[in-house]
Every structure is written in structure tokens, then in C-alpha cells.
Amino acid sequence: MNELKENKRPLEEIAEDMKVLEDLTKAEYKWGFVTEIESEVAPKGLNEDIIRLISSKKGEPEWMTEWRLKAYRHWLTMEEPKWPNVSYPPIDFQDISYYSAPKKRSQKKSLDEVDPELLKTFEKLGIPLEEQKALAGVAVDAVFDSVSVATTFQKTLKEKGIIFCSISEAIREYPDLVKKYLGSVVPYTDNFYAALNSAVFSDGSFVYVPKGVRCPMELSTYFRINAKETGQFERTLIIADEGSYVSYLEGCTAPIRDNNQLHAAVVELIALDYAEIKYSTVQNWYPGDKEGKGGIYNFVTKRGACRGKHSKISWTQVETGSAITWKYPSCILQGDYSVGEFYSVAVTNNYQQADTGTKMIHLGKYTKSTVVSKGISAGKSKNSYRGLVKIGKNATGARNFTQCDSMLMGDKCSANTFPYIEVENDTAKVEHEATTSKVGEDQIFYLNQRGISTEDAINMIVNGFCKEVFKELPMEFAVEAQKLLAVSLEGSVG
Amino acid sequence: MLIIKNLHAVVEGKEILRGINLEVKPGEIHAIMGPNGSGKSTLANVLAGNKGYEVTEGEIWFEGKNLLDMEPDERAKEGVFLAFQYPVEIPGVSNATFLKTAINEKRKYLNLPELSPKEFLDMMKEKAKILGMDESLISRSVNVGFSGGEKKRNEIFQLLMLEPKLAILDETDSGLDIDALKIVANGVNVFHKDDNAVIVVTHYQRLLNYIVPDFVHVLYKGKIVKSGGKELALELEEKGYDWVTSNELETQSI
Numbered sequence A: 001m002n003e004l005k006e007n008k009r010p011l012e013e014i015a016e017d018m019k020v021l022e023d024l025t026k027a028e029y030k031w032g033f034v035t036e037i038e039s040e041v042a043p044k045g046l047n048e049d050i051i052r053l054i055s056s057k058k059g060e061p062e063w064m065t066e067w068r069l070k071a072y073r074h075w076l077t078m079e080e081p082k083w084p085n086v087s088y089p090p091i092d093f094q095d096i097s098y099y100s101a102p103k104k105r106s107q108k109k110s111l112d113e114v115d116p117e118l119l120k121t122f123e124k125l126g127i128p129l130e131e132q133k134a135l136a137g138v139a140v141d142a143v144f145d146s147v148s149v150a151t152t153f154q155k156t157l158k159e160k161g162i163i164f165c166s167i168s169e170a171i172r173e174y175p176d177l178v179k180k181y182l183g184s185v186v187p188y189t190d191n192f193y194a195a196l197n198s199a200v201f202s203d204g205s206f207v208y209v210p211k212g213v214r215c216p217m218e219l220s221t222y223f224r225i226n227a228k229e230t231g232q233f234e235r236t237l238i239i240a241d242e243g244s245y246v247s248y249l250e251g252c253t254a255p256i257r258d259n260n261q262l263h264a265a266v267v268e269l270i271a272l273d274y275a276e277i278k279y280s281t282v283q284n285w286y287p288g289d290k291e292g293k294g295g296i297y298n299f300v301t302k303r304g305a306c307r308g309k310h311s312k313i314s315w316t317q318v319e320t321g322s323a324i325t326w327k328y329p330s331c332i333l334q335g336d337y338s339v340g341e342f343y344s345v346a347v348t349n350n351y352q353q354a355d356t357g358t359k360m361i362h363l364g365k366y367t368k369s370t371v372v373s374k375g376i377s378a379g380k381s382k383n384s385y386r387g388l389v390k391i392g393k394n395a396t397g398a399r400n401f402t403q404c405d406s407m408l409m410g411d412k413c414s415a416n417t418f419p420y421i422e423v424e425n426d427t428a429k430v431e432h433e434a435t436t437s438k439v440g441e442d443q444i445f446y447l448n449q450r451g452i453s454t455e456d457a458i459n460m461i462v463n464g465f466c467k468e469v470f471k472e473l474p475m476e477f478a479v480e481a482q483k484l485l486a487v488s489l490e491g492s493v494g
Numbered sequence B: 001m002l003i004i005k006n007l008h009a010v011v012e013g014k015e016i017l018r019g020i021n022l023e024v025k026p027g028e029i030h031a032i033m034g035p036n037g038s039g040k041s042t043l044a045n046v047l048a049g050n051k052g053y054e055v056t057e058g059e060i061w062f063e064g065k066n067l068l069d070m071e072p073d074e075r076a077k078e079g080v081f082l083a084f085q086y087p088v089e090i091p092g093v094s095n096a097t098f099l100k101t102a103i104n105e106k107r108k109y110l111n112l113p114e115l116s117p118k119e120f121l122d123m124m125k126e127k128a129k130i131l132g133m134d135e136s137l138i139s140r141s142v143n144v145g146f147s148g149g150e151k152k153r154n155e156i157f158q159l160l161m162l163e164p165k166l167a168i169l170d171e172t173d174s175g176l177d178i179d180a181l182k183i184v185a186n187g188v189n190v191f192h193k194d195d196n197a198v199i200v201v202t203h204y205q206r207l208l209n210y211i212v213p214d215f216v217h218v219l220y221k222g223k224i225v226k227s228g229g230k231e232l233a234l235e236l237e238e239k240g241y242d243w244v245t246s247n248e249l250e251t252q253s254i
Ligand SMILES: Nc1ncnc2c1ncn2[C@@H]1O[C@H](COP(=O)(O)OP(=O)(O)OP(=O)(O)O)[C@@H](O)[C@H]1O
Pocket: B011, B012, B016, B034, B035, B036, B037, B038, B039, B040, B041, B042, B043, B052, B085
């Protein structure tokens, strides 16, 4: 059982990687600017008319409107979950606007038609949307408040038969695929926020990779909340057909605002026989200020179904933002020999709260899952890992390995681990390891003694602690993640 | 280079250093010997600025600057290096990343340009060779899973990479086999030049056959009770500490 071997790499490669640490920035939340742009905002509150309005704004077919309304009616019968280890004042769902879109915008076709203000915004966020400026090998769908404003490299992808577009476009253009898969992994009855999302979801990304195709570039969605007092409810649906492969990345930021804003997304992944989906998130919603004012409530349902045999779904997440994070990217391992993975770094500082983890549901034979969770808490924050490993009756030979490590900085924060294990098949093997450590004074002194400042020493120790997760991220995003960690933990020791 | 005047230091309310006086000039090698618990590591830690030790009296001057005014990382960048008696493990941080950061921080402090990855790599290979270190140790996490001897060797590797002005070696010889001892001592001799200085803390005369000291001091209960040339180490080996400490004991019991 050594799933987590240190990978040996040539020295040259390591020397290159080292630039990464040198880049550690020391800025405060620097994505907090507001874009001045005229938006069309739906009146606050939620009712059937608002849902019809959203649906018609998006030019949706009748079946979609009906689906939303059914979800809404179901939502009305549900209650907000109270079990996560987080606390916040009650949310007034009638005091939120459920739709906001930049105004000056016809049906988007080419970038020339996108408001230059928006292009500038994304450029400022480090996401240039002009293809010639874009990161090589990454196609981007840029979502601003409730709508997708641009999707790059669509043509290149289409040549391989890959569909990468906003979910609104998919509903119009590929209704059969959407009908077949939307809600098939996360039904609207699943939970309170999934139901809400199903009723009001605004935009998000849609990916379909056809049989036997290996997606030649990283697909990425960048979510930006800009408008005040609006919620963002994005919906992502990724389908990897037999023998295909896709790597998908998601990033998110929001301006600094005094009030809390709600973000309730649903992500569904479907992997058929021998298909593989790698889903990476660098979540950096505005976390609130040092006194705990403002920040995003990030209540997200992410779930992947390994429907086919030998399929694989891998979640990697770096969670540094949000006032409250409530999120359990999960895998349903239906196909025999399918594989689920979850690699997570969750950082909380000041008054942030995170209750995050995963569910690995083993249904097929010889299914295998790996969970590596790294929680870092600083300030007065609360950081909980909550994980379920379930081995069904028929999951002969299923295996799970879970490792949960927590690191505490200072003595006002807390870390908790809530592992739930349910095994219904005797041949299964489930292993769980958990550790809690403090950033050691002796480690810091050792690095100090070599000329490294305390701030940099902590970054180094923390990055080392997270290495097993970072190495799962594509290189550019690993760099981004390390920088984010440095910013999030700014001033946490002193 | 280093002047220590009447240094007193306290750990957890207990006075460990009780009036140390010592001067180290460029080009010199000083050996500090003394029984267990006499305060050798404490002195080394105080010089390096470990916050666990409180200086209650005295002065430390390094290259004309007041060392006690400086943070530990600043002292390191000024050129104070401590090879630890018990090197610390840092999981997930490769030796290479760690050293590159350390070197470039120091170069930045000294207004020198950063080393390019290539320059750094070449330097690493060269120094590793001097110490007969396997290159795989360089890409591994700092000290994690290193044997006792490998950790000590890694400390001297860092010494060669960082090229400080003053190297304080706290029992670098303990845990080394005879061959490794020679290699490590050779590493120290490669480092040592006219413009830098070495303080060697050791229990064994054997190391001093390879790293030949100009002065030997005996630390006992927080004071230097005897100083001499390299022959003092031989005498100590022969006669034990009682020989130098009996006077001190007598004065104490009064
Ligand atoms: N952090 C600490 N907490 C409590 N006591 C300490 C601490 N560090 C040192 N001491 C005490 O200070 C005294 C001197 O310790 P020091 O490590 O300096 O001795 P030393 O001369 O290096 O011994 P050795 O030869 O065994 O390495 C000892 O009595 C030790 O127990």
C-alpha cells in the first residue's frame, strides 16, 4: 500500500519548478476590483415568474422551463441543511437577485462582439480571451455573473468533434445530450442547493468528448461574480464518451463586497467505458475581510458518475477563498474496475469556514478510490473534512485509501475530521489515515537559519505539506495555487 | 569577526550561559568541547538567534554589527551558519528548492543577481561531489528519511552551498562512520579559507585530527573554563574533564 510514493524527478526539472516558489506574491486579495458595466438585473426575489424570466432570457425550449419549475416546486418543500460544521445567519432567499447579465450584448458569436470592458476584466484577471494571447493549450469559457461571455478555441475543438460551449448554448444546440444527462448524476431532488440551482441556474459550461477522442487541450471555465446582491448559480455538465479523455479546470474570483453573496453550483460528470475525466478547481472567491465581513457563501454539489467499466474520475481542488465553503466532490463508481480520486487542499484563515471532503460510493466490482485531503487552518477559522466511503454489496474487491492531514497555524483555529465508512462487502479493503500537525517552531527556525524569512518559511512548509495535491494540478495552475496559498495565509503568523 | 562579551542566556527560566567571552578572527578555527549539558548547543543557538533562548546580559558583535539586534534570517544572510546537532525534517520541500531559495534570498540581501537554474544546478553538482553525496538526496525532501549520517552530511552540503563567513558546527561528527567523518571534515576544509572562520563543537578529539583547530575551549556549566591550542584536546582526551573542571567545582561548592 504505497499509493503516495514520492515521485522521483530529474534535477533539471526540479530546477525549473523552483521558479514557482520565487514567485510567491504577498498581495492582499487582488481580484477584488469591480467592473463598471451596465447590467440587466432581475428584480430580487424568487418565484415562478422569475424562473420563467430567466428561461426566456436564455431562449430556452419549453421542456427546460418545465424542468426548472419542477425543481423550484420541489425546492419549496425542502429545508436548508444544518449538519455542516459551519455557522452563518439565515439567508433570505427573497433578498437575492437571480439573474444579472452585461447589457450591451447581442448573441455572442465572435470576440469582436464582446464588450471590450469585459475583455479587459478577464485580461486583468490573467485570463486573456483573444486566442493569440491565451495560454497555449487551454481553451476558456468565461462566465461573467449569469452568462458566458466568450468561449475560446471552439473551432479547433470542433474539428475533433469535441463540444465545448456554455450550457445555455448546449440547451439550444444539443438538446438530446442535455436531456439525456442533465440531472442524471445530481437530480434536483438531491439536496436543497441542488434543487435551487436546478431552478435558477444561469450559465456554466458544457463539454462532450466523443468516443475515443483525447481532448488535445485543457478546457477551462473562469467564473467571475461582479454584480452586487446577485447569486451565481452555475451548472456544468461534462460527458466523456467511451475511451475518451478530458482535463477540465475551473477558476473563480469575485470583487470585494461588504455583504455576503451566494454561489450555489452544480457540476455533473459522466464517464463511460474506459473514459477519463480530470477535474481541477482553484477556488478563490472573495473570503471576506479580516473581521469576517463579506465574502462568498460557496455551497456546491459536485458529483461524477463512473458509469462505464475501467472509467476514471479525478477531482483536484484547491480551496482558498469564500467565507463559507460547503462542498463534497464525489464519485459514484458504478462501472467495474472504475477509479475515483479526490485530492484536496483547503485553506481557511481569519473567520473563514470550510466543511469539505468527498464521497466515494463503490458499486461496481474491483472499484478503487484514493482520497488525499490537506486542511490548513489559520486565524480563527474552522476547517472540517467530511468524507464518506461506501462499499456496496456487489462491490467485490473494492479498495479505498484515505489520507487526511490537517495543519494548524496558531491556536485559535480548529480542524476536524469526520470520516464515515459503510462497508457491505467483506472482500473490500478500506484504509484511513489521519494526522494533525502544527507548523513547527523548529522547522521555521531551521529555514530562518538558512536566510529564509518567517513568511517565506511558512509558505515553504505549507507548500511542502500540500505537495501531493499540487502535483495533480496542471503546471500553470500549480503555480497559481501556490501563490494563492501565500496570499491566503498572509499575516497568519506573527 | 566575532566578539562575544560576558554572554548570559536563559532557557525556560534556567540560566545556561553564565558569562561567555570569546573572540574569533578571520581564518581561525575554534573548537569548543565540554561535558553533556554544559551549554554548547545553547551557545550555538544563541548565536543563530533561536527565540527559545533569552539573552539576559552581554553582547555579540559580528563583523562590527550588533548580532543581537538581528532576526535569525538576517544573521544567516550576514553570514552566520549553524550546522545543527539535530537537523529538522521538512516534508514535501525538496533540498533543491530549499537551497535555491536560501541562496537567492541571501544574494538579494547582498545586492547580487539571482543564480540561474543552470548555475545553481552546476554548483549543486560540484558541491555534492565534494561530499560524495548521491544526487538523489538533493531531489528528496529536506532531511526526510535521511539516515543520521546523511543528515549531517547534508548540513555540510548546505555549508558549501551557502558559503557563510562564520560556520558553527554543532557535533557534526556524531553519527558519522569513519569514512564519512573524513569526507565531511574534508568538506569543512574545502570551505575554510583565510577570510572565514569555523567554530567546531565536538566531544571527540578524532575530528580535530582532520579539522585542525587554532584554539580549543572547554565549556563547563555555561562558562569557558579553559582555553588553549590544539594540544588541549589531546590532553582532555587523556585526562578527562575532571582535570579542568575540578577548580571550578571547588569554587562552586564554597
Ligand atoms: N529548550 C530547552 N528547554 C529546557 N532546557 C533546555 C533547553 N535547551 C537546553 N536546555 C538545557 O540547557 C542545558 C544545556 O544544554 P545544551 O544543549 O546547550 O548542552 P550541550 O553542551 O550542547 O550538551 P550535549 O553535549 O549533550 O549536546 C541542558 O541542561 C539542557 O537540558
